[in-house]
Amino acid sequence: MEATTTTTRQQFSTTRIVKFIFVLACFFISLSGRLLFRIETLKFDEHYNMPSYRWWYDASKSNSNNDNNVVLVDDIDETGHDVQRLERPMPLSIVKVPTPIFVLTLPKGGSTTIHQYFQCGLGIGASAHNRYPYAQSNKLKHVGITMRDNIKQNKPLLTVDNDSLDKYQIFSDYDSFKGSLFSMIDSLDNISKFYPNSTILYVRRDPSDWFRSASNFGSLLRRFRSSEKSPLVESLFSPDSPTRPAAMNETHWTTFYENYSDYVRKIGSEHPSLTYLEVPLDSNTDTVMQERIGITKQCWGRANVSSKKNETKNSNDTAIKNEIDSTKRRGPIALPRNWTADTFS
Ligand SMILES: *[C@@H]1O[C@H](CO)[C@@H](O)[C@H](O)[C@H]1NC(C)=O
Ligand SMILES: *[C@@H]1O[C@H](CO)[C@@H](O)[C@H](O)[C@H]1NC(C)=O
Ligand SMILES: *[C@@H]1O[C@H](CO)[C@@H](O)[C@H](O)[C@H]1NC(C)=O
Numbered sequence: 044m045e046a047t048t049t050t051t052r053q054q055f056s057t058t059r060i061v062k063f064i065f066v067l068a069c070f071f072i073s074l075s076g077r078l079l080f081r082i083e084t085l086k087f088d089e090h091y092n093m094p095s096y097r098w099w100y101d102a103s104k105s106n107s108n109n110d111n112n113v114v115l116v117d118d119i120d121e122t123g124h125d126v127q128r129l130e131r132p133m134p135l136s137i138v139k140v141p142t143p144i145f146v147l148t149l150p151k152g153g154s155t156t157i158h159q160y161f162q163c164g165l166g167i168g169a170s171a172h173n174r175y176p177y178a179q180s181n182k183l184k185h186v187g188i189t190m191r192d193n194i195k196q197n198k199p200l201l202t203v204d205n206d207s208l209d210k211y212q213i214f215s216d217y218d219s220f221k222g223s224l225f226s227m228i229d230s231l232d233n234i235s236k237f238y239p240n241s242t243i244l245y246v247r248r249d250p251s252d253w254f255r256s257a258s259n260f261g262s263l264l265r266r267f268r269s270s271e272k273s274p275l276v277e278s279l280f281s282p283d284s285p286t287r288p289a290a291m292n293e294t295h296w297t298t299f300y301e302n303y304s305d306y307v308r309k310i311g312s313e314h315p316s317l318t319y320l321e322v323p324l325d326s327n328t329d330t331v332m333q334e335r336i337g338i339t340k341q342c343w344g345r346a347n348v349s350s351k352k353n354e355t356k357n358s359n360d361t362a363i364k365n366e367i368d369s370t371k372r373r374g375p376i377a378l379p380r381n382w383t384a385d386t387f388s
């Protein structure tokens with residue numbers, strides 16, 4: 044009798060121990076999964092400084108208010124990102140401003156949406172965003188680093204020996220943080236010198252909105268503050284800006300954003316041969332872009348920046364899920380690019 048009870052008790056406690064170990068194991072497995080995913084996401088941010096692409100074009104929303112004659116199709120761009128584009132892209136000649144177009148908009152200021160807009164309207168390979176496939180090495184190369192190397196050698200910004208950077212027509216988000224910071228405004232002198240007839244496009248966002256969005260985006264602001272940078276970029280920080288990134292407050296950053304924007308505007312308007320186009324980022328941006336650029340506004344992001352902020356908070360949002368899926372599935376990769384100005388003419 045007593046022996047049986049002891050056995051039962053022993054069995055009972057063995058079961059408990061096994062259960063406990065099992066639960067503990069599950070806990071650690073799920074924790075390490077989460078950690079790995081988090082590390083992957085951080086790496087993705089750090090290495091590529093790429094805004095996530097997918098949620099701007101949630102396919103489920105795309106058919107709701109289309110013009111009948113505008114058909115969007117899913118595609119993969121030459122850097123491996125899922126995108127949408129016109130089924131029949133428009134010829135370059137419909138663009139109402141001179142090319143090349145240099146988009147000086149800061150990361151988190153709307154630069155991805157602008158890139159998507161041109162890529163959607165003119166076809167994949169028309170717009171270079173952050174990196175481009177460098178055919179000679181089959182790898183992605185950073186647009187800003189190529190430009191910086193060219194500046195060092197006093198060559199036109201877009202020169203690449205027998206490669207494709209100069210075949211692009213639109214350039215956006217080419218700040219490079221590798222080594223010292225190469226900011227897009229560090230290219231402005233050379234733009235006006237080597238591409239005097241080009242366009243500078245600046246989509247200008249509300250500074251506080253930009254700050255909120257940028258401060259939620261990985262280490263972007265920290266890198267802006269702590270990187271070694273040109274005297275020009277340093278001068279955009281107000282004199283009372285702390286050198287320690289963590290000590291920077293909203294006012295310091297909105298001042299930086301405003302100084303940056305004013306500088307771009309100043310260069311744009313000081314050089315009469317350049318076309319300077321400044322568009323505020325708001326609910327009307329798509330219409331203004333259609334009027335001033337000429338590409339249909341159906342190509343402008345479905346989710347504008349303010350609705351995106353809301354989406355971010357809702358963890359159930361399908362767009363966010365898609366975005367996580369797409370970063371899990373495929374990091375940026377170099378794919379062949381064969382777009383030229385004549386491809387869709
Ligand atoms: C580029 O192409 C030209 C002729 O097409 C060739 O002479 C030259 O060696 C090439 N340069 C490089 C760096 O491949
Ligand atoms: C290109 O930019 C660099 C750095 O701003 C400057 O030193 C150089 O003079 C510029 N080159 C030309 C031709 O304007
Ligand atoms: C810029 O445009 C002017 C006037 O149309 C022209 O004379 C000049 O050659 C152009 N410059 C370049 C570099 O294309």
Ligand SMILES: *[C@@H]1O[C@H](CO)[C@@H](O)[C@H](O)[C@H]1NC(C)=O
Nearest residue numbers: 278279280281282298299302
């Ligand atoms: C940036 O803004 C601050 C504060 O308004 C000002 O002190 C500073 O001179 C500005 N710098 C530039 C380059 O405009």
Ligand SMILES: *[C@@H]1O[C@H](CO)[C@@H](O)[C@H](O)[C@H]1NC(C)=O
Nearest residue numbers: 283284285291292293294295
């Ligand atoms: C940020 O710090 C500066 C002093 O460096 C101060 O004048 C300003 O009011 C602060 N702004 C905020 C929003 O705290």
Ligand SMILES: *[C@@H]1O[C@H](CO)[C@@H](O)[C@H](O)[C@H]1NC(C)=O
Nearest residue numbers: 325326345346347348349350
């Ligand atoms: C963009 O956001 C504004 C609110 O800031 C909203 O009124 C508008 O409907 C939004 N537009 C689209 C296309 O989502």
Ligand SMILES: *[C@@H]1O[C@H](CO)[C@@H](O)[C@H](O)[C@H]1NC(C)=O
Nearest residue numbers: 347348349350351352353354
């Ligand atoms: C966020 O969404 C709520 C409703 O879901 C809406 O009332 C609010 O205006 C939105 N905020 C922004 C900034 O779009």
Ligand SMILES: *[C@@H]1O[C@H](CO)[C@@H](O)[C@H](O)[C@H]1NC(C)=O
Nearest residue numbers: 354355356357358359360361
């Ligand atoms: C998420 O979706 C589930 C199931 O559809 C629902 O029960 C839950 O309330 C949703 N949560 C939020 C925050 O929307």
Ligand SMILES: *[C@@H]1O[C@H](CO)[C@@H](O)[C@H](O)[C@H]1NC(C)=O
Nearest residue numbers: 166167168379380381382386
């Ligand atoms: C680019 O080339 C690939 C094969 O080389 C071809 O499948 C694809 O259709 C081409 N894309 C365009 C836009 O011409």
